[in-house]
Amino acid sequence: MKQITVISGKGGTGKTTVTSNFVKMAEDHIAVDCDVDAANLHILLDPKKISEEDFVGGPIAVLTGECINCGRCEEECRFEAISNSRSEIIIDPIRCEGCGVCIYVCPEDVLELKSEKQGTNFVSRTEFCTLVHARLIPGAENSGLLITRIRNKAEDIANEKDIKLIIIDGAPGIGCPVISSLNGVDATLIVTEPTLSAISDFKKVYEVAKIFDIKVFVCINKYDLNQINTREIEDFCQNNDIELIGKIPYDDEVSIFLSQKKFVIDSRESKAGEAIRQMWENIKGYLYSE
C-alpha cells in the first residue's frame, strides 16, 4: 500500500484539480482531504456520508475558580496568552497553546486545561472510492491534529480492506497541516506554476519534503504562462533529482469545467485534460508497485 500527498507551497496552483482527476482514474484506492480548513475535494466528488465523529481538539487553559491576581501565570506564559492578571485576568484562546505551565504554577489551582469540539471528521462514499474528510469549525485551531485523525482513519480502512493506494489532498503552506499530511507517506507530488511566488514557495515546501526522505514528484501547471520560469523549475528539478511527471498548459476552460463539477480528463479537446491523463500514466506504475 502506498500513500501520496499532493502539496504546493503556494495556494491555488491546482492541487485539488490534479488530486480529484487522479482520484477518478485510480483504482483500489481511498482519498483523503487534508485541506481541513478549506476543504474542496467534496465539491467535485459529491460524497455520501457513511459515518462521522466529533473532533475534540487540543486543550486550552480556562479559569475555573477565584483568581487571587498574583500574576504568576502571566509571568510564566511563553505565548503571551495571559494578560491583565493583576486585575481581571484575560486568557486569550487564540494565543493559548495548551502547554499546562499556567496550571502548574497557579498557587490556587483555579486554572484547568479544557478541550472542546473543534470540528467533525467524516467517512463518505463517492463514485470512485471512499473519501475521508473533515470540517474544522472556522477559526478553530489544531488542524494538524485533525489531519492526524483522518489519516489514521484512512489507514485503518486501507488495512482492513487491503487497499493499494491512499491519495491525500494536502493544504497550502509549509506549516503543521502540511507536516501532518506528509508524515509517514511514501511520496509527494508538488503542484507548482511558473510564477515568482510559486517558485519561491515550491522551494520552501521541497525543503520540508526532504526532511521526510520521501520520493518527490513535481508537475508544472500553466507551464506556458512563463517559459523562462518554467525552465527555472525544470532545471531545479534536474539538479535535485526530482521527477517531473508533467506540464499542464494554461487553460481557462479548466476552471469552467471545475465550476460545472466536471472532470477535465473527460474532455477529449482539453489539452490540460490530456496532460493530466498523461501524468497519471507516468506516476501510476510507481504508485502501484511494491
Next chain:
Amino acid sequence: MIISVASGKGGTGKTTVACNMALSVGYCQFMDYDVEAPNSSFFLKPDIKHIHKVTIKQPYFLRGTGADFSECASFCNYNAVAVVGDDVIFFPELCHGCGGCLLVGPEGAVRENDVVVGEVRNGVASPSIDYYMGDLKPGSMRTISIQGDMDKSLNRDELVIIDCPPGTSCSMVFSVKDCDYCILVTEPTPYGLNDLKLSIEVLESMDKPFGVIINRDGIGDDEVEKFCKNSGIKILAMIPNKREIAEYYSRGDSLIEYDSSWKSRFEEIVKEIEKDIRK
C-alpha cells in the same frame, strides 16, 4: 487603521490585492503575515534594512548527572520528551518552547537555549512603504511565533495592510484579530464560494467588518456575486480574468503596471473602507 486581506481558498489574489493597494496609497505599513509562503516582496521589491531571527527557547538536558527527567516527559503535552531507562530523548521539532521542562524537571539539570524558527525582514518599499515580512524556517511549525513577533511592530497610527495566509484556522485568525476591516478575496467558482462562506463565519465570530473583492472574474459563474448581493455584502471590486494579468503576476509585475487605472480604484477602496468603519 489596519486592513487585513484574507481568503479561505489559496491562490485567489490576496497578495495581488494587498500589494497593489499598498502601491496605490503609497504611504503605509505593509505586513506579510503569510510567513510560511511569503510572496509580497516580489511585487513591492523592498530594500531590506534589518533582518532579525525569531527564536524560541528549547530545553537541553544535562545527562550523566544521574538526574531523572521523567517529570519532563510526563508534563510535555507534545511528546517532545521521552525517558526510557536512563536515556532521555528530546524531539525539537515537536517542542513548542513552553518552558515546562525547566519548571518541573530536576533542579539545575535542565537548561535552555535559543532555537531559530524563522526570521522577520524589515525595509522600505517604494514609494513610502514601511515593509515587514515574516519567513518561517522549513520544518518548523512555529508560524504563530513569527506572526507574534511581527505584531510588536504594528503601528496603529498609520494605515497598515496585512497580507494574510490562506485558510480559516489559527494563522489566519492571528492575522485578522487586530484589523479594523477585512477584505476577503475570492474567485467566482463553487470553491471560492465554499471557502468565502467559511471565512465569513470566522470574521462574524470575531465581529470584524468586511467586504469582498472578486478576482479572476469570468472563470466560473455568478454565484459568488449573487450570494454577496443577497447577503448584503459589499463587493469592493471585481478584477477581470485575463491571461495577460497572470503573465504580469508571474514576473512580479503589479496590476497597476498592467492597468494604471487600478491606482485610483484602490485609493477609492481604502477611502470607502475608512468611511465604512466610521459608521
Next chain:
Amino acid sequence: MIVAISSTGTSLESKVDPRFGRCPFFIIYNTDDDSFEHVENQARQAMGGAGIQTGQMIAGRGVKAVITGNVGPNAFRVLAAAGVKVYSGVSDQVSDAVQKLKAGELQGTSAPDVSSHFGTGGGGGNN
C-alpha cells in the same frame, strides 16, 4: 513472556496491523499461559511522536517482545533502550503470528523499517 502485537482489532482473529506507533489496538499476550487482553493505543492520535509514546506505553507494561509490520526510528529507539525485542515485517492474523513466535519461526529486527518520521530530529538538544 509478555508479547505485544499491533492489531487492527481486539481479538486473536484480527490481522496484525502494519503500524507500530499508530495501530488502533495491541493484543498483549502471555506466551506462558496463553492468556491475553487487548489495549487501545491512545498514542496513535498524537500529531508527532506517536511511536515514542507507544514505545513508552509498551515498555511500561513489562512487554519483552513486539510483533508488528513496521517500526519507525523513534519507536525503535525507545524499544531498544527498553530492551524490548522487535519482530517486524509480520502480516498474518494475530494468532498465527503468536504461533510462529512460539515455534521460533520469526526473525528479530535490528533496525527501523521505515524512514524518518517527523520528530526524529537526531535527538538534538541533548548535551
